[in-house]
Amino acid sequence: MRVGQWVNDLAIGVRLAIGGGRSAMVRLALGTIGVAVAVVALLGAASTTTVLEDSQQRRTADELVTTRTDGQRPAGLYGWTDKGSFRGEEVVVTYLYATAAGDHPLPPGTDRLPGPGEVVLSPALARLLDSPQGELLRPRFTGKRVGELPKVVLGEPTSLKAYVGADASLVDPSTSAERVERFGVAQGPGGGGGERPPQLMLLALLGAVVLLLPVFTFVATTARIAGAQRDRRLSALRLVGSDSRQVHRIAAAESLVSAVAGLVVGTAAFLVVRELIEGVELFGTSFYASDLTPDLLGASLVVLAVPAVSLLATLAALRRTIVEPLGVVRQGKPVRRRVWWRLLLVAAGVGLMVAAGSMDPDNTDSTTVVVLGSALLLIGVPVMLPWLVERVSGRIRGGAPSWQLAIRRLQLDSGTSARVVGGIAVVLTGAIALLTVLTVVADQARAEAPGSPSSTLLASVDAKVLDDVLARLATTPAVGEVRATRLVEAYPAGSGQSSPDSVLVADCAVITRLTTTRECTDGQAFAVAGTVLRPGSPAEFRHSRGDRSDFEVVGTWTVPDRLDQTELAPPASGTAAGSGPASSSRATIIATPGAIPDLPADVGATVQAQVDRPTADQLEQIRNAFAAHPWQTFVYPGGPFERIVEQQSMGALQDALYTGSTVTLLVAGLSLLVLAFEQIQERRKPLAMLVASGVGLGVLARSLLWQVAVPIVLGVAVAVLTGLGMATLVLRMLDLPLTVDWPSVAALSGGAALVTLAVTAMTLPFLRGVTKVTSLRAE
Incomplete structure (x- = not known):
């Protein structure tokens, strides 16, 4: 095959994507929006390394580098850092005193030391002290405020940090203060954070898998927008002489146009979002805009992965579709999905997690095995859901007209809705599993508490x-x-x-x-x-x-x-x-x-x-x-005080998980919205004919609701069972019994139902517009 022929086929695909009239532009806009949302999420994930490294560098920029004086106190600058807490939030206070005026180091970003009775506060700490919530913290900072800590020494915009001017008692031999040689600890390639506990790495990696899998599901689904119309265009190309390989290349070029446009729009949206998000606390952490900068490797992976996923999804959709000059075979009864390889994927995940249960939970290898097993189980959720929706919808008969319309649509094409709902199911599965584990650990800590209050x-x-x-x-x-x-x-x-x-x-x-x-x-x-x-x-x-x-x-x-x-x-x-x-x-x-x-x-x-x-x-x-x-x-x-601090940290982790799950549910909801608009746009002619023949708009609206609700219900059921199964396997490693937090499970499941209702409500104006009689005459 000549290179010129390839270029020509790709050019045809590009022209079809951007020059196919109003319907083509609608498809391009929907696909671009879908990919752009995913790109924003992926660029945020790719910025994690930069956020951690920059935050750690600023956090240690003013760390005291001292020399022991062994009871002797020669002239110089002395300091002592107290890393305390207030209601679960870390409060870092550095006390400083210079025994004589002269040449001594200064903290980064400052032009003088605070004198005795003076304080320099971070902006977040100053706001807290001035608020009603900081009433119990004020007695610790009674000095005169003489400045504000600069960004170069604050790990996050919400860091609670202060420099306090001490008096001569700081240099008493009985104190722990030491002579300060300089400020700042040199950071190695890892950011100086030290080796993180395996349990923390396990939660972090599981969270990454839970939050990123729905994003890639979203990208793959976006690539299949307007699949039926695309197949009809490809059939017309076969009629004028294109072979099957050419139509595959043309279809790939169409999907790449949406992917590239989504990359551009998503990158621009990410640059805007990171400015708006500065100082806003998410997942228990706040960010500076400059920190949210993807590293070169992460940005390169996003640029390559998004088009690759879009391309593979398009080619996978055409794998079982025979495009002929006079039609598309897929318009007939779809081939029944096979379940054996789906069950094999789930079984592999369960097997890995069971094997990890016999390993040391503090070992890095066991963490790796658990993460791999969990990833396979989470991937198994959206993989099993299309088969389950197909089997359930194929056995449903009768009902109200809106119900019959929805079920018939699922019988003809159950995969598209199931794939998007699969993103929601993955979020629910991971959130239910992690929340269950956190609940059991917290309950165990309370059970081990002494009986006396x-x-x-x-x-x-x-x-x-x-x-x-x-x-x-x-x-x-x-x-x-x-x-x-x-x-x-x-x-x-x-x-x-x-x-x-x-x-x-x-x-x-x-x-x-x-x-x-x-x-x-x-x-x-x-x-x-x-x-x-x-x-x-x-x-x-x-x-x-x-x-x-x-x-x-x-x-x-x-x-x-x-x-x-x-x-x-x-x-x-x-x-x-x-x-x-x-x-x-x-x-x-x-x-x-x-x-x-x-x-x-x-x-x-x-x-x-x-x-x-x-x-x-x-x-x-x-x-x-x-x-x-x-x-x-x-x-x-x-004793109980220590458990209060632990419970505050546990509560912060649970809040972070709820927040992350909510954000990802919103992303999945947006993908449902894009899908709903695309399906209404694709079916505007038959929908308009139904309205013209006497079918009420409410019937069509309810049919759209049932069309999404059925996969949602099945997805929630699969998510609850899989999530509790994952939690059981993780708790087996920790030798803890399973206790289900049903209110949390119900809250997350209810969130999925609310997303479904919201998507249906938002499509009603669009549905009303495409079902007008004038729209039918335009056809």
């Missing part, structure tokens, strides 16, 4: 501010009982022994609650177990410089002449044994303050605050009690 919140506190912290906690409504302890290591004096006693210092009120002792007076000391020091022996407190063989003696102590024996009481409900920065379970000696009058001042304290029926707001109230001394205190939310 109380919780103990732990915090490490500098001894210099201990009294003020205790006074603030005493006025916090959520806090009940408060305990303060200090833990220090004591060594036999003058020996090189490296096995010290851990001495817990607390008042008698705390000791009687921590131990089985019921009688206590100040000046007493108690031996728990495995005591190294002997009563009346000299001891010393040491500060290690590197290891325990290289130390400095920072205090001395004479062990009381009497050490009463005692035992630790069981941990309180809501507090894990051995938890906290200075747990009583480590103590071998418990002493009252009077027993150690010369305790070193730099020995930190542990505060335990008991709270009944903890809530998220109570956690914020308690954090505010420590807010006056941010670098001298550190809060460890544990």
Whole structure:
């Protein structure tokens, strides 16, 4: 075959696509819109790498690069970063103090450091503090606002971040502040994000498969718009002498015109959408417009994949169609679809997921197997649906006129509607599976919670501010009982022994609650177990410089002449044994303050605050009690408080999944709308004849509704069964029972029904226009 003949055939296809009159332009417009919507979604997915890398680079642009000073505090800039949270959202605060004016590094994008009592806030944090929702966060940022953080240090537009000017207490040897050499951590090729947990990768990859498969289904369906009219044009070309290979090339050129036009329009729409979406939070994440830039590989794949999918869909549609000079064989009764290869695809997916159940769930290989198995199952949904619609519609008889019209249309052409509905079914399947897994994991965490509604919140506190912290906690409504302890290591004096006693210092009120002792007076000391020091022996407190063989003696102590024996009481409900920065379970000696009058001042304290029926707001109230001394205190939310934070994160993940499913459902709904317009346009003559012969417009409208509703109902049924099956297989890997969140399943299924109703309602004006008598005369 000469190249010239190929070029000529392709040119004919292009001319037919753009020069075939009004109907050709309508087809081109519908196909272009369909492909453009898919291109916008695919370019967004191709921007994921850029979003992650740019966000990580900005997030670490002001990360402190420090040097240890080992108790010495030479002149320079000192800093400490607190990565806390507020109602599940990360709040990053960097405290800075320069010991002397001079040459010291500055954070990127700033021209000076905030002075003591001054704060520099990110725009999102400033908005939150000024809103009613930020009332419980304001006590942590009482300083004067002197600026706004630049974009170069904000991972996202909604990042909650601040620089706070500290005072000289930041450089006290007892704090964790270190001397700042520079700002910013060099990023490697991976963006510096580190290795992500296999479970997170599993969810991310499953989400990508769930969201992208309907998009490709949409592209493939768009390529088949006006298939009957195209076949009639190809039949006319056969009549004038074209052979079957030529008509295939001409049809391919027609589909490529829509694909290329869709690429151009979709790219332009993507550039507009990314400007409008800046700062809007989606899937728990917000974006800068500059981040939404596809990388070269991703953009190249989109440019190649969209025309390729469109071309393959067109050729696949012609595979069973014999175009002859006097007609198209497909206009007769369609060939019954075969089910064996469809079941084989589903069986392969189930087999892979069952095999993954016997593998380590934390292993990357098991994640890969699960993703492949899930992808096969999800692909099996739109593959099975045309066969199921064909079998069900072929057995339906009788009914109202609108019902009969719809069923007859499905009997003649069930594949087109089923393929588009398959996109919705894929979304439902993946969303149901992931939501079920999330629900079971959350229920399991709640089931493992202690029976008591109380919780103990732990915090490490500098001894210099201990009294003020205790006074603030005493006025916090959520806090009940408060305990303060200090833990220090004591060594036999003058020996090189490296096995010290851990001495817990607390008042008698705390000791009687921590131990089985019921009688206590100040000046007493108690031996728990495995005591190294002997009563009346000299001891010393040491500060290690590197290891325990290289130390400095920072205090001395004479062990009381009497050490009463005692035992630790069981941990309180809501507090894990051995938890906290200075747990009583480590103590071998418990002493009252009077027993150690010369305790070193730099020995930190542990505060335990008991709270009944903890809530998220109570956690914020308690954090505010420590807010006056941010670098001298550190809060460890544990027990129910920790589960509150986990539940907030789980809720954010569920919200993200709902949002993603809703967006993808809207994309699938748009594809249904394009299909409905195309079918009305293609059938405008018979529809107009039906109206002219007395069939009411309402009958035709209801027939369009049933024509989409039947595949939707079947698709939802397949999605629910497949989604629950996928969830069962994933939970089998985690050794968890299946619990179905029926309200969520009903909400997602109801969303599919609403999409169907909305599409039908939007087609009514178009249906009314093409069924006018004047339209029939124009024919």
